[in-house]
Amino acid sequence: MLKDWSDVYLIGVPEIDQQHQGFFAASHRLYEGILDLEGKAAVGPAIAFMRTYAEEHFRTEEAFMRLHAYPGLKDHLYQHAAFFRRLGELENDLMIFGPSQRLADRALDITQDWLIDHIADEDMLYALHVKDGARKLQD
Ligand SMILES: [Fe+2]
Numbered sequence: 001m002l003k004d005w006s007d008v009y010l011i012g013v014p015e016i017d018q019q020h021q022g023f024f025a026a027s028h029r030l031y032e033g034i035l036d037l038e039g040k041a042a043v044g045p046a047i048a049f050m051r052t053y054a055e056e057h058f059r060t061e062e063a064f065m066r067l068h069a070y071p072g073l074k075d076h077l078y079q080h081a082a083f084f085r086r087l088g089e090l091e092n093d094l095m096i097f098g099p100s101q102r103l104a105d106r107a108l109d110i111t112q113d114w115l116i117d118h119i120a121d122e123d124m125l126y127a128l129h130v131k132d133g134a135r136k137l138q139d
Helices: 014-035 037-067 073-097 101-138
Strands: none
8 A cells, every 4th residue: 555654754864864755755656667557668667766766775874874883784784685685576576477466566565665664663773873872972
C-alpha cells in the first residue's frame, strides 16, 4: 500500500530527513513504473533512479555516522548492502517475469516499507547517538 510521508519519520537531521522524503518519492515512482504495464520501458529507469537515489542517500548517512564515530556503523552498512541485494533480486525477477501487481507490491515492501522500519530501528539510533554526544558536550 502506498503511504504518505509523515513527520513521525523525521530523525532531526535536516539533510537526511529531506533525503528520506525523496527516497519515499523514488519508491512510489518505482511502484507506479512497475504497474504502468503499457509502458514497460518505465521500469528500468525507475529501478535505476531508485538505486542511484539510495546510493547517494546511504553515502550521506555513512559519512554522517563516520563523522560522529557511531559505534553501530558496521551493522548499519550491512543493512544498506542488504537493501541493494533485494533491489537487485527484484530487478532480475522483473526482467524474467515482467511487471505485475505482485512485483509492484514487493517493490513497495523492499523500498517504502523497508525505509519506514529502517528509519525507526536503525536511523533513529545514530540520531540519538549524535544528540547524546551533543548533550554530553554541553554538560
Ligand atoms: Fe540507514
